[in-house]
Amino acid sequence: MSAPASSKVASPTVVTSPTAAEVPTLKLMRRLFAYKPALFAFNVAAWTSFHTLPAIFSYFVSRIFAHLGEAQTLGSAGQAASVRQTAITAAWLAVAYFAAARFARFGVFYFAVRAWFKIWFTLDALLRRNLLAHLLLASGSRRLPDTPAEAVSRFRDDVDDVAANTEAWLDAGGFLLYSVIAITLMWRVDSTITLVICAPLLLVIIFVQRLTPQIRSYRRRMRQATARVTDFIGETFGAVSAVKLSARETQMVGHLSDLGETRKAAALRDVLLTELIKGVNINMINLGVGAVLLLGANLILKGQMTIGDFVLFFALLPRLTGSMGYFGDMIARHRRTGVSFERMQRLLQDAPMSEMVAHHPLYLDKENLEGGPPAVPPRREAAPFESLQVRHLSAVHDSGRGILDASFDLKRGEFVVITGRIGSGKSTLVRALLGLIPAGGEITWNGDVVSDPASFFVPPRSAYTAQLPQLFSDSLRDNVLMGAPDEDGSALAQALKLAVMQQDLSELPQGLSTQVGARGVKLSGGQLQRSAVARMLAQQADLLIFDDVSSALDAETERQLWAGLAGELPDATCLVVSHRRAALLRADRIIVLDEGRVVDQGQLGELLSRSGQMQALWSGEVGSGEVGSGEVGSAEVESAETDLDAQPGLAPNL
Numbered sequence: 201m202s203a204p205a206s207s208k209v210a211s212p213t214v215v216t217s218p219t220a221a222e223v224p225t226l227k228l229m230r231r232l233f234a235y236k237p238a239l240f241a242f243n244v245a246a247w248t249s250f251h252t253l254p255a256i257f258s259y260f261v262s263r264i265f266a267h268l269g270e271a272q273t274l275g276s277a278g279q280a281a282s283v284r285q286t287a288i289t290a291a292w293l294a295v296a297y298f299a300a301a302r303f304a305r306f307g308v309f310y311f312a313v314r315a316w317f318k319i320w321f322t323l324d325a326l327l328r329r330n331l332l333a334h335l336l337l338a339s340g341s342r343r344l345p346d347t348p349a350e351a352v353s354r355f356r357d358d359v360d361d362v363a364a365n366t367e368a369w370l371d372a373g374g375f376l377l378y379s380v381i382a383i384t385l386m387w388r389v390d391s392t393i394t395l396v397i398c399a400p401l402l403l404v405i406i407f408v409q410r411l412t413p414q415i416r417s418y419r420r421r422m423r424q425a426t427a428r429v430t431d432f433i434g435e436t437f438g439a440v441s442a443v444k445l446s447a448r449e450t451q452m453v454g455h456l457s458d459l460g461e462t463r464k465a466a467a468l469r470d471v472l473l474t475e476l477i478k479g480v481n482i483n484m485i486n487l488g489v490g491a492v493l494l495l496g497a498n499l500i501l502k503g504q505m506t507i508g509d510f511v512l513f514f515a516l517l518p519r520l521t522g523s524m525g526y527f528g529d530m531i532a533r534h535r536r537t538g539v540s541f542e543r544m545q546r547l548l549q550d551a552p553m554s555e556m557v558a559h560h561p562l563y564l565d566k567e568n569l570e571g572g573p574p575a576v577p578p579r580r581e582a583a584p585f586e587s588l589q590v591r592h593l594s595a596v597h598d599s600g601r602g603i604l605d606a607s608f609d610l611k612r613g614e615f616v617v618i619t620g621r622i623g624s625g626k627s628t629l630v631r632a633l634l635g636l637i638p639a640g641g642e643i644t645w646n647g648d649v650v651s652d653p654a655s656f657f658v659p660p661r662s663a664y665t666a667q668l669p670q671l672f673s674d675s676l677r678d679n680v681l682m683g684a685p686d687e688d689g690s691a692l693a694q695a696l697k698l699a700v701m702q703q704d705l706s707e708l709p710q711g712l713s714t715q716v717g718a719r720g721v722k723l724s725g726g727q728l729q730r731s732a733v734a735r736m737l738a739q740q741a742d743l744l745i746f747d748d749v750s751s752a753l754d755a756e757t758e759r760q761l762w763a764g765l766a767g768e769l770p771d772a773t774c775l776v777v778s779h780r781r782a783a784l785l786r787a788d789r790i791i792v793l794d795e796g797r798v799v800d801q802g803q804l805g806e807l808l809s810r811s812g813q814m815q816a817l818w819s820g821e822v823g824s825g826e827v828g829s830g831e832v833g834s835a836e837v838e839s840a841e842t843d844l845d846a847q848p849g850l851a852p853n854l
């Protein structure tokens with residue numbers, strides 16, 4: 201099977217996130233609700249009933265008082281007992297209707313809450329699933345744009361903000377209907393009092409609308425300040441020994457305190473604004489009550505309003521003002537949700553915002569999982585690797601540094617070393633090749649253009665060990681296999697053997713079951729790096745990419761690593777970032793980088809004879825760290841020289 205052919209790799213572009221003002225919040229919310237239309241409709245119906253039923257209570261309460269007032273009037277007018285009894289019976293009937301409506305509301309509440317939990321967790325899960333899927337699967341965007349703490353805040357708090365907005369939308373229908381019913385009932389009794397009550401409530405909505413920029417900016421600043429504190433705590437935990445050894449505890453505490461103060465100020469502003477809006481809403485209720493008392497009592501005295509109507513106003517008013525205040529609050533929530541979408545968009549980077557609310561299956565219910573968990577998609581069959589061509593590969597970091605116009609070839613079974621001084625762009629080159637950072641240029645695999653390196657350079661085509669490998673807080677076995685199937689354990693055994701881990705396994709307390717701790721802290725630097733190499737080898741990929749893995753290995757271990765690979769995996773193709781002699785001596789070809797450009801390539805002997813840069817690297821005169829310097833063990837130098845002698849045509853050049 202040949203690799204998919206397509207166009208050139210896209211040139212790196214600067215991606216700008218939309219600002220909250222440009223975020224199509226309404227459109228995104230609509231798409232979200234459309235994920236479960238029936239559940240959404242049921243929620244709206246249930247919550248609308250729940251919020252509207254109090255209007256019916258109020259009506260029956262007013263009827264109770266109206267009938268009681270009527271009975272009293274009839275009594276004082278000396279009407280027959282039977283006529284008064286009819287009024288009292290009507291009052292009891294109204295009590296029964298009131299009780300029935302109250303009871304019905306409990307039932308509605310039960311089903312509404314269940315439906316709310318369902319839609320809440322479903323939509324939260326959909327958002328989180330989409331963000332996670334993008335981070336894990338999308339092309340060229342796999343690196344977190346900010347710190348992990350910032351990403352956690354986006355996954356947790358911003359998704360929760362969207363859930364809060366969902367709640368607002370579900371309640372909105374009920375509050376709106378309640379308001380319409382309440383205003384109609386009030387209007388029929390007295391239009392002037394109704395207008396006096398409603399006017400300030402409309403002012404609240406205008407007031408909140410005008411506060412929109414502040415709502416957005418305070419929420420954004422609060423989230424950023426929270427993330428900075430979380431980041432700093434996380435980084436401090438990760439560098440406890442560095443802080444202790446440099447005796448910087450006081451400074452660290454001081455800095456944390458500064459960050460805390462900034463967060464406090466930002467949170468205070470955000471909370472104060474929220475409370476101000478709530479306060480204005482509540483005071484509108486009080487104003488309304490005052491207006492009804494003043495105007496209503498006057499009308500009763502003049503005999504222009506009955507007790508029942510007065511009670512109706514009182515019964516409807518708190519919820520009416522609450523409902524109208526709710527719309528003010530809803531506008532504020534809507535604005536904050538825009539900020540949350542904007543923040544989540546940063547995790548998507550180059551992808552459209554619609555990806556955040558795209559519809560994908562979720563597996564939240566047990567019944568959905570009957571017959572086993574969703575099948576893991578099979579790995580694509582890859583054609584055996586024959587050749588790789590890299591042409592004009594360029595990738596520039598924000599710092600302006602990176603690689604420019606890098607071109608080289610790689611053939612099946614070759615061992616190619618990328619070398620160069622510190623900061624010359626070696627890691628950037630392999631990261632750009634793998635699609636881990638945006639890059640321009642052209643890459644072909646077996647003659648076919650690779651359009652999306654990030655999704656293409658994965659096992660079984662290629663596997664990669666980073667310069668600073670990350671292990672999970674899990675057993676060594678799980679870290680090496682990473683869920684890869686290995687029924688007979690042969691892949692694991694071979695990977696560990698090739699990664700020169702056997703000696704370590706016998707020394708680790710529980711062998712393969714040893715828990716490696718957070719990011720592998722319970723392993724030595726060399727063990728951590730070899731575990732990462734074993735993880736890469738367990739993938740049984742055609743192309744193996746090592747980014748400076750030997751930096752934490754002693755010369756003998758490194759020699760065993762390369763010799764094992766050559767002996768047991770003769771067909772494996774290795775692209776190795778290194779400046780160590782053990783790797784340089786094994787190399788079929790060496791690519792020399794300087795200032796982000798490929799300045800030479802060829803065999804070690806040729807390069808040593810013509811390239812001053814290579815000679816300097818070989819003798820350790822440039823900032824490559826250790827080559828030929830005191831850091832190299834004498835055994836390594838000795839055996840390297842023996843190997844050198846064995847390389848045809850090389851020794852005379854030295």
Ligand SMILES: Nc1ncnc2c1ncn2[C@@H]1O[C@H](COP(=O)(O)OP(=O)(O)OP(=O)(O)O)[C@@H](O)[C@H]1O
Nearest residue numbers: 597598599601602621622623624625626627628629
């Ligand atoms: N994420 C980044 N943002 C900004 N600049 C970066 C980033 N990563 C690397 N650089 C810069 O790009 C240049 C090349 O870095 P790179 O890590 O590729 O060098 P290297 O040759 O692998 O170095 P080393 O031998 O130290 O591993 C350096 O100047 C570095 O400071």
